[in-house]
């Protein structure tokens with residue numbers, strides 16, 4: 001998110017999901033779309049049917065790879081080298097869009113200098129992808145009329161996550177594949193309302209609508225809207241909160257509907273942090289492993305038990321409607337927050353979520369024209385500044401949100417942890433089709449839980465043979481941080497030297513192993529890459 | 539017999555498909571995909587088809603819990619809310635606003651996210667608010 005916002009001025013998906021089907025070249029990198037975003041994948045299938053070319057870059061042979069025009073399995077954590085290699089080719093062959101670069105961007109000369117060294121041969125050496133494939137990828141994408149990039153957490157969950165995203169933005173700008181119908185850069189949001197949580201200021205550095213907390217004008221605006229004295233100091237990120245608790249500067253944590261005991265890297269560290277809290281409040285619908293550590297647990301209502309809105313990955317604000325009363329004595333989360341605020345001494349008087357939305361649209365420029373009445377039907381895509389504005393299908397038409405698009409000259413940096421003799425396998429994590437994030441909800445759907453019931457480790461047939469592992473065998477996986485046991489799944493979805501495990505399952509929680517090294521800018525932990533060793537359990 | 543369908547938005551991924559929850563005598567029994575949705579056009583994935591199953595799961599939390607003598611014990615809402623507000627205040631008074639932190643959620647509504655960060659910023663007085671979706 002931080003990466004795209006820096007390049008373009010907005011971190012959101014540039015186009016709408018439906019527009020993808022009219023793209024004539026879709027480059028999918030770090031997204032197992034058919035598993036994580038099935039209804040986005042549908043549009044990719046349709047685009048393919050209409051004759052689009054598909055480029056897939058993924059260490060695993062994911063389902064989309066089977067229908068790709070070119071699929072490459074680059075070494076884990078080498079995205080920047082791969083993309084720089086493509087851009088080197090594009091410039092050398094003259095496939096770039098000089099008119100677009102001159103008119104709409106800045107910083108191109110510095111990028112050009114860096115790209116000079118990334119010949120396809122050099123990129124091939126770093127990434128393990130053949131120079132021919134790199135040239136083919138460059139040609140397909142650059143020569144398209146409407147090229148789209150689709151990416152997900154496979155790109156962002158690295159210590160170089162921000163670099164990866166900025167490099168994708170570079171690629172789209174040198175070819176001018178941005179700011180038009182079906183043409184752009186599309187981060188797919190993992191959880192359902194991530195977009196909304198960010199839009200609403202659920203971030204330590206910004207108020208609603210991404211207004212920086214460090215800007216005195218914003219501070220003044222919200223101080224008068226909220227009738228309170230506000231802090232101009234940027235707050236802590238999730239990972240900093242965990243270390244703050246461990247080290248004692250942070251005393252209390254109030255968690256709403258999240259399960260860091262399963263979703264965070266390095267579970268042992270998280271458990272220690274949560275246990276160190278003087279006060280841990282957890283508000284959730286199930287007694288999650290995180291809730292089990294709390295001092296107080298507040299039962300919230302599920303999405304079926306309350307009114308409100310969600311904002312999906314394409315910036316579309318849509319209604320959530322109450323179908324049943326909350327189960328037992330559970331209460332909608334907004335009501336619980338309001339009650340606590342009133343008791344704390346900061347009065348809140350909302351009677352309905354609609355009243356809260358009225359306040360949101362009065363302080364959030366991009367939501368300015370959003371009312372419940374207008375959301376009937378298809379919802380509205382922000383920016384929607386006024387009540388007669390129809391909403392925005394794609395961003396950066398004629399002009400970037402930040403004015404000119406900004407190129408960043410970025411060099412490849414190897415991942416924080418690399419394989420060695422003791423830990424010779426690359427370990428990577430992801431989702432499987434039937435589950436969602438930490439499984440709090442999906443694992444309580446009997447139909448879904450019976451589809452895929454336990455965690456497993458994907459191992460290449462060649463490696464399995466070398467280790468004497470057969471399908472279904474128990475295998476011990478250890479990293480520098482922890483050890484766990486899982487069942488072996490022998491499959492050529494993964495390459496030799498790489499193993500994969502989904503992170504939804506608490507029993508064999510993959511995050512026991514993963515690395516908490518952080519991206520220096522946006523503080524996303526390196527969940528996607530670490531080094532492990534495997535041993536057959538006798 | 540009371541049967542109704544309620545149009546809403548899926549909570550299982552960022553696509554945001556629309557469907558109708560089917561409610562029979564107060565129980566959610568199924569989902570019907572919305573044909574006019576610009577996102578899913580009458581389709582759903584396996585997660586959307588089964589989304590109703592967790593809603594009234596027997597494992598749902600139905601009563602506030604407070605840790606007493608080491609055990610999480612069922613208490614009234616008043617007791618749980620008073621405890622939470624009082625402890626937040628005590629900690630703020632003793633160690634300052636920046637000694638508290640808040641994790642908001644990609645699973646709750648916009649309105650709830652807004653309210654939670656407003657509580658954190660305006661009532662507590664800190665910008666220590668983040669969500670787990672960086673992960």
Ligand code: SF4
Pocket residue numbers: 037038039040548549550551552553554555578582583584585586587
């Ligand atoms: S139905 Fe499937 S694709 Fe649609 S929002 Fe739900 S989980 Fe996502």
